[in-house]
Amino acid sequence: MMHRTCYIVFFFVLSLAFxxxxxxxxxxxxxxxxxQRELLKKNPTPNLDEIADRGGYYEAHVGGEAGGYSETPTISAVGYNSLLTGVWVNKHNVKxxxxxxxxxxxxxxxxxxxKQYPDKTTAxxxxxxxxxxKLVGENLEDTGNFLLDYHFDGLEVDTLGYPHDDKSDYINKIDQEVAAYAAAEVAAKAPDLTWVYLQYTDDMGHKYGESxxxxxxxxxxxxQVGxxxxxxxxxxxEQGEDWMIVITTDHGRGEGGFHHGGQSEAERATWIVANRKFNEVASQTPGIVDIFPTIASYLDLNIPKNQAMEVDGISLLGEAYASHLRGxxxxxxLKLNWKSYGSGETAxxxxxxxxxxxxGNSDLYxxxxxxxLDNESAAFDLKANYNNLKVVLELPSGYANVWVSNAD
Structure with a gap:
């Protein structure tokens, strides 16, 4: 009887571990x-299509609030950092x-x-x-000397191995190596949180436009995504792991598909492909900043409240409560309005x-x-005049925020 009990306990523990x-x-x-969106739709992309079939293709945007406090240049590194930090340029300051x-x-x-999972791996x-x-800021004092577990980059600095040419063939070769290396590392090491960046498409846009x-x-x-x-x-x-993959772009392109950086609709227009079905917020042209809280939600990250109140994005996973806060x-x-998703909740x-x-200090709220939330608007008498206000909507799950300036 004792042996049988031991076997039952053993297999129960083994089952839990599995x-x-x-x-x-x-x-x-x-x-x-x-x-840009139009060219993505025009071209055959079987691997992106397969991923979207599991989750979805979503039209998105960059550039912050056009004409507002968070207006953000539609420039590459600016967009990358908006994804990495979940905030627009007025906060992350990569211009x-x-x-x-x-x-x-x-x-x-x-x-x-x-910080939350010190034993898990990043790449x-x-x-x-x-x-x-610079963006992740590996091993800098200002980032707490944060270190990645794995990385593969810097090939563009090797001008002997990858001689630079006018047609950007060297970037094409580097993209191929980066994608192949990333695939091999995923297969062998399976980092828990990974960023892959490929550049060649932007070079072709600048050189040849829609072509x-x-x-x-x-x-x-x-x-390469494939x-x-x-x-x-x-x-x-083979390993029974649960993966979320999100693919996006950092900006659209202007007339003819050559340049970017401004606030035209075409330059702001982007897209997201993921192997997860997103919530109703994704139907409202989400921003690149929404990817940060989406990944955080998926990985069960608990962002400290003072930092979470600064995040400009809204998670595209889980129940949707409200988004697009304006004031x-x-x-x-003070007058506020937002998009509600009919939850009947309060905030x-x-x-x-x-x-x-x-x-690096705290704000007194x-x-x-x-x-x-279903009212989609509210008004407040502040009893005093302020030049600027940072307003935060504390949702049942997560936050929405906006900066407003006094019109008087």
Whole structure:
């Protein structure tokens, strides 16, 4: 009888261990640089299509609030950092590709992940070295000397191995190596949180615009995604892991498909492909900043409240409550509006006239009141005039925030 009991306990523990392994979550996101929506739809992309069939294709945007406080240049590194940090340029302070003074008080998804899960692994596989050294800020004092577990990048610096040419063939070769290396590492090591960045499509856009060269580059990018996707499927089938893959682009393109950086509709227009079905927020043209809280939600990250209140994005997973918070401030009158998803829930409204978080300090918030989210609007008499207010809508799960300036 004792032996039988021991066997039952053993197999019960073994079963629990297998279930835990089967439920192990891993996330990987890919940025394919500068692919406008129309060309993505036009070109055959069987691997992206297969991923979308599991989850979905979603039209998205970059650029912050056009004409508002968070308006953000539609420039590559600016977009990457908006994804990494979940905030627009007025907070992360990466204004161009030179990446001169990032505000590291707005933590990247990697730093949050490693803080909560120090024993789990992170990886960056990139055609551009600055993604790791400047944006992620590996081993910098300002990022707490954060270290990735795996990386593969910097090949563009090797001008002997990859001599630079006018047609960007060297970037094409580097993309191929980065994608192949990332696929091999996923298959062998399965990092828990991974970023893959591929550049060649943006080079073709700048050089040739909407062209056969750009079409070919998009199709090649899809093949490279396929290498990584195949490795993920292998891990799911053989190791029982649960993977989320998200693919996006960092900006659209202007007339003719050549340039970007401004606030035209075409330059702001992007897309997201994922192997997960997103919630109703995804039907409202989500922003690149929404990817950060989506990955955080998937990986069960608990972002500290003072940092979570700064995140500009809304999770595309789980129940949707509200998004697209906007406001106007006239004298002492604050008016807010938002998009509701019919949850019938209430939310609390907080406001502060300070912005000490950007310096690494805390802001003192004042509770303005509680609102019914289904009303989609609210007004408050502040009893005093403020030049600017940071307003936060505390949802049943997560936060929405907006900066408003006094019109008077």
């Amino acid at each position: 279930q835990a392994k089967a439920q192990e979550k891993k996330a990987l996101f890919i940025i394919l640089d500068g692919i 161009g590709n030179s990446i001169r003074q990032p505000n590291y008080h707005y933590w990247t998804i990697f730093r949050h992940f490693k 960056v596989y990139s055609t551009w070295l600055d993604n790791r050294t 056969p060269q750009m079409d070919q580059a998009i199709q090649e990018a899809d093949r 290498l990584i996707w195949d490795a993920i499927k292998m891990r799911e089938n 106007t401030l006239s004298g002492a009158s 609390r409204v907080w406001a502060t006239s300070t912005n000490q978080f950007r310096y 004042r509770l303005l009141g509680e609102v019914n």
